[in-house]
Amino acid sequence: MPISQCAAMLNIRPFRLPTIPPLHGKVNVLSALATRGVAVALVIVALMAATPARALTILRDAGIEYGLTQLSAPILRAAGLNPNRVKVLVIDDSSFNAFVVDRSTIFVHSGLIEKAGDGSVLQAVIAHEAAHITNGHITRRGVNMRSAQTVAGLGIALGIIAGVAGAGEAAGGLAIGVQNSALRSFLSHTRAEESAADSSAANYLQSAGLGAQGLVALHETFRGQEVLSAGRQDPYTRSHPLTRDRMRAAQAYVAANGAGAGPSDADRYWFARVDGVLTAFSRSPDWTLRRAAEEPWPDIRAMREAIAYHRNRDLSNSVAAIDRAIALRPDDPFYRDLKGQFLIESRQWQPALAAYGEAVNLAPDDALILGNYGRALLAVDRYKDAQQAMEKSLQRDARNARVLRALSLAYAETGQTGMAALVTAERFALAGRLEDAELHASRAIALLPRGSAGARRAEDIVDAAKQDKKRKSR
Numbered sequence: 001m002p003i004s005q006c007a008a009m010l011n012i013r014p015f016r017l018p019t020i021p022p023l024h025g026k027v028n029v030l031s032a033l034a035t036r037g038v039a040v041a042l043v044i045v046a047l048m049a050a051t052p053a054r055a056l057t058i059l060r061d062a063g064i065e066y067g068l069t070q071l072s073a074p075i076l077r078a079a080g081l082n083p084n085r086v087k088v089l090v091i092d093d094s095s096f097n098a099f100v101v102d103r104s105t106i107f108v109h110s111g112l113i114e115k116a117g118d119g120s121v122l123q124a125v126i127a128h129e130a131a132h133i134t135n136g137h138i139t140r141r142g143v144n145m146r147s148a149q150t151v152a153g154l155g156i157a158l159g160i161i162a163g164v165a166g167a168g169e170a171a172g173g174l175a176i177g178v179q180n181s182a183l184r185s186f187l188s189h190t191r192a193e194e195s196a197a198d199s200s201a202a203n204y205l206q207s208a209g210l211g212a213q214g215l216v217a218l219h220e221t222f223r224g225q226e227v228l229s230a231g232r233q234d235p236y237t238r239s240h241p242l243t244r245d246r247m248r249a250a251q252a253y254v255a256a257n258g259a260g261a262g263p264s265d266a267d268r269y270w271f272a273r274v275d276g277v278l279t280a281f282s283r284s285p286d287w288t289l290r291r292a293a294e295e296p297w298p299d300i301r302a303m304r305e306a307i308a309y310h311r312n313r314d315l316s317n318s319v320a321a322i323d324r325a326i327a328l329r330p331d332d333p334f335y336r337d338l339k340g341q342f343l344i345e346s347r348q349w350q351p352a353l354a355a356y357g358e359a360v361n362l363a364p365d366d367a368l369i370l371g372n373y374g375r376a377l378l379a380v381d382r383y384k385d386a387q388q389a390m391e392k393s394l395q396r397d398a399r400n401a402r403v404l405r406a407l408s409l410a411y412a413e414t415g416q417t418g419m420a421a422l423v424t425a426e427r428f429a430l431a432g433r434l435e436d437a438e439l440h441a442s443r444a445i446a447l448l449p450r451g452s453a454g455a456r457r458a459e460d461i462v463d464a465a466k467q468d469k470k471r472k473s474r
């Protein structure tokens with residue numbers, strides 16, 4: 001298929017087994033985004049509308065995101081960035097790639113983590129991408145972006161959808177079409193920018209106490225790539241030309257400054273854990289069960305086995321294994337979150353609620369865990385409690401569509417039909433389905449008190465839908 005016809009679709013889902021029925025079957029959306037932000041995003045979604053051919057999926061998992069925060073925080077701080085403001089999110093893609101589209105998110109392909117083999121390479125990639133943020137390469141792109149209609153606002157669009165979860169269940173409804181070629185040109189940097197980013201990355205790694213050896217290892221990993229034809233290269237190689245000069249520069253930096261300490265014990269643990277979750281969900285359960293035996297950390301081994309059993313629909317063994325991991329790390333909320341996932345996907349509502357409740361007690365501010373807890377409350381018909389937990393979750397991460405979908409059900413069950421219509425409208429809007437969005441938003445406006453915050457959000461959607469129609473008719 002010619003590239004021009006091949007559009008990429010971005011959607012987001014947490015790990016789940018595709019054939020296990022979703023908690024509830026309804027569709028729904030986002031709230032609590034700054035109203036103007038929503039309106040901007042909606043316009044962009046409309047601009048991006050394209051025939052979807054390929055899905056890019058963002059994986060949301062509380063344990064993975066915590067691990068990536070642990071691995072990236074010292075580097076981001078060294079770069080002068082706030083680790084609470086810059087999130088590292090994983091895209092479900094087996095190729096080796098990473099990119100930034102705005103100042104708040106570094107996207108890393110799952111394939112990069114699996115191929116990195118070592119926390120130091122991933123940390124070098126994070127340092128390099130952080131350098132694109134701090135060196136102003138995104139600002140420059142922002143200017144270029146405005147000149148190209150097809151990529152206009154892509155950064156904002158990706159930023160918005162970065163937090164959206166649950167697309168897998170929504171049969172593709174929650175997705176943003178992005179032209180592949182537009183995405184590629186948008187993500188490319190000049191060679192000068194690449195060299196500058198490497199040089200900053202080396203400094204960040206050095207001042208974080210890690211040393212720049214990971215940067216050398218990164219270039220070594222891909223030395224062979226340059227001789228491959230473009231079609232066989234990893235996308236990272238195409239968007240990040242790995243010249244010999246860059247390799248030499250990294251080696252010279254290490255020669256002058258020393259190799260550094262490399263990843264800490266904690267870094268190695270969290271890298272193994274993130275990699276362990278990713279591979280356990282992406283590889284066959286047999287592969288995972290074989291490899292888990294070589295896992296040096298006993299709790300990670302138990303976790304990998306638990307996921308493999310879960311994927312084999314073996315609930316008793318998966319629960320037994322995750323309980324072993326919990327026994328080894330009783331204060332770890334993420335193992336309890338995983339246990340909740342196994343149980344809820346096996347329709348064990350009450351035990352799932354108990355597991356998520358324990359996870360919330362250990363991590364009361366984790367948006368993903370709070371959202372899962374809310375969904376479990378919904379499953380046992382505790383609508384008001386569910387609403388409270390999910391609203392709290394959305395205050396922390398407003399872009400979690402799975403939670404928004406569940407929240408609309410909670411609203412509907414408690415007679416808050418205006419709010420239910422509003423979040424449904426927002427969900428459709430995010431999916432680029434502005435006609436559907438407008439329909440539900442108009443309904444919300446009729447149901448919600450005039451001038452209320454909810455009504456204003458609904459009006460923004462109607463405005464965005466109208467603008468989109470005007471644009472299309474031109």
Ligand SMILES: [Zn+2]
Nearest residue numbers: 189194197240
């Ligand atoms: Zn780069």
